[in-house]
Amino acid sequence: MTNSDRSSLTPKLAWLAFVDMLPLCLAVLPWGVLTGALAVQAGFSVAQSQALSLLVFAGAAQLSAITFFAAGTAYGAIFASTFVISARHLLYSLTFRQHIAQESWLTRVALAFLLTDEMFAVSEAHTKRSGAFSVRYALVSGLFFYIAWNVATAIGIALATLGQNADSLGLDSLGLEFAIVATFIAMTFGELRRFPVLVAIVISGSVAVFSKPFFSDSYIIFAAVSGMIAAYFCDRSDVSTGVEVKPEQVL
Amino acid sequence: MTWTLIIGMATITYINRYFFFARSIAYRPGPHAQRLLSYSSYAVLTAIWAPIVFEFDGIHEVDLAGLDYLIATSLAAALSFLRINSLIVVLASTAVFFLIRFV
Numbered sequence: 528m529t530n531s532d533r534s535s536l537t538p539k540l541a542w543l544a545f546v547d548m549l550p551l552c553l554a555v556l557p558w559g560v561l562t563g564a565l566a567v568q569a570g571f572s573v574a575q576s577q578a579l580s581l582l583v584f585a586g587a588a589q590l591s592a593i594t595f596f597a598a599g600t601a602y603g604a605i606f607a608s609t610f611v612i613s614a615r616h617l618l619y620s621l622t623f624r625q626h627i628a629q630e631s632w633l634t635r636v637a638l639a640f641l642l643t644d645e646m647f648a649v650s651e652a653h654t655k656r657s658g659a660f661s662v663r664y665a666l667v668s669g670l671f672f673y674i675a676w677n678v679a680t681a682i683g684i685a686l687a688t689l690g691q692n693a694d695s696l697g698l699d700s701l702g703l704e705f706a707i708v709a710t711f712i713a714m715t716f717g718e719l720r721r722f723p724v725l726v727a728i729v730i731s732g733s734v735a736v737f738s739k740p741f742f743s744d745s746y747i748i749f750a751a752v753s754g755m756i757a758a759y760f761c762d763r764s765d766v767s768t769g770v771e772v773k774p775e776q777v778l
Numbered sequence: 779m780t781w782t783l784i785i786g787m788a789t790i791t792y793i794n795r796y797f798f799f800a801r802s803i804a805y806r807p808g809p810h811a812q813r814l815l816s817y818s819s820y821a822v823l824t825a826i827w828a829p830i831v832f833e834f835d836g837i838h839e840v841d842l843a844g845l846d847y848l849i850a851t852s853l854a855a856a857l858s859f860l861r862i863n864s865l866i867v868v869l870a871s872t873a874v875f876f877l878i879r880f881v
Contacts, residue, residue, distance in 0.1 A: 550868045575780055582788035592787060602783050606790055613791045615822060620798035622815045625807060627799060639796035644826060651819035652864065705847065705875045706868065708830055709854045711823040713867040716858030724820050731821040732828035739829045740836030747825045754821030759814045766809045 530659035531626045540661065544668040547653065551645040552675035554706035555586065557698035559679020560686065562589050564696070567687035569597035580680035584643070584673060588612045591744070608744055615748040619647040626660035634662060641669025652714040727758035850875035 559580070566576035571593070579589050588609045595605045619642055627635055646669035653668075654660045687693060718724040731754025738746045797803065807815060831851050833841045842848050854871035858864070 546865065550872070571780060575784060578781075578784050579787075582784060583791055584788075585791045588787065588791060592783070596780075596783065602786065605783060606786055609787045609790045610794070613794045616791070616794040617797055618815075618818055618822065620795055621807065622818045624798040625812065628801075635799040636796070639792065639799050642795040644822070648819065648823055702846070702875065702879055704830055705850060706872055708827045708847070708851055709868045709871045709875075710864075711827040712851065712854040712871075713858045713864040715820045715823055716855050717861045718820070719859050723817060727817040727820040728824045732824040735825035735828050736832045736834050736840065740834055746829070747822065750825035751818065751822035754824065755814050755817045758817040758821070759810075762813060766813055 531629065532657065532659035532661040532664075533629070534661075534663075536663040536667065540664055541667050543653075544649070544664045545671055547649045548645065548668045548671045548675075550706045550710050551649070552672060554703050554710070555645070555672070555676060556679045557701055557703050558586050558590070559676050560683035560696070561693055561698055562586060562593070563680035563683025563685075564687040564691065564693035565590070565593050565597075565683075566680075567684055568693060569593045571596070573684055573688060576684050577677070577680060580677050583609075584640070584676065585609075585613050586676070611744045614745070615644075615751065616642055618748065618751065619644075622647070622651075623660070623665075626654075627662060630662055634666075638662060638665060638669070641666060641673055643669065643672060645672050648711060648714055655718075723758040723762040726761045727754040730754040730757040844879075846875055846878040849878060 562580065563576055566579055566589075567573065571579065579592075583589055583592075591608055591612060592605050595608065620639065623638070623642070627638060630638070646665060649668045650660065650665040653664050683693070686696065715724070715728060719728065731750045734753045735746055735750035738749055742749055798805075831843050831847050833843060835841065850871045853874055854867055857867045857870065
């Protein structure tokens, strides 16, 4: 898994990145619209509302900050919440680290800027499918998602400026977030036959569901690390060669 | 002052994203850390989607987001387990989801 595909960007690769990211772009549209509209309603100017999506570019952190801002919460508390919510990106940058060590400073800066849940998801799926991490694929899919998120935010800002109330749009009842469920399952369940993967999925899924009411900011990273540790201890293959020691224990 | 908030948040999220891309961070994942990290995508993606379908009320009940979610999620899970092409899994299960929901 340390292979890196450093070949140049072909139209075929760009198209693949686009198609793979498309369902996630559609799924995030209502949340982008909502984020834009709520920012305006919370008292951010039009430029500031768009700047949140252009610069912060983190849906959950933005929505949480907008709610705090509207309630007049101190900035220190908003910064702390932003750090906790976006801490899972540390896990993504650590996972990608082995692939991007040879890349230029500018490429690494751009890749970090475009690093989201969605870009990490499609890139990991592409790496598993093609056998090598492609930084071009990651950049194109990340950029496509960045554009979709900002267009959705702009639509939300326009609607709110025209006097539409975000709650009256009925966006959260559309069920577009099912595309997230479908895409993430499609990317992970193919490997369910491997026992440690089964353990990672069952443990992280249950921990997430049961800890969300108590740790609304941090349940994703908490659940993910629990699942990873459980899977690590269930992996019976030789750590240096990756060869299964007891194949009969694998589903 | 509001700009301070926006720039501050942008800096915090960017540091979390760039942290392990920095050459000045000496840490290199060894074979054991790489094994742990090889499960990161399975774990984190599940942690994101599972609470969309299953909602725990914090006391003793786990609620389903709806029958449409249960059926379409089961279909996506079954097709993916059979290693059907990802795009077909997403299109088929999303189509079933919206058919149940709006027809």
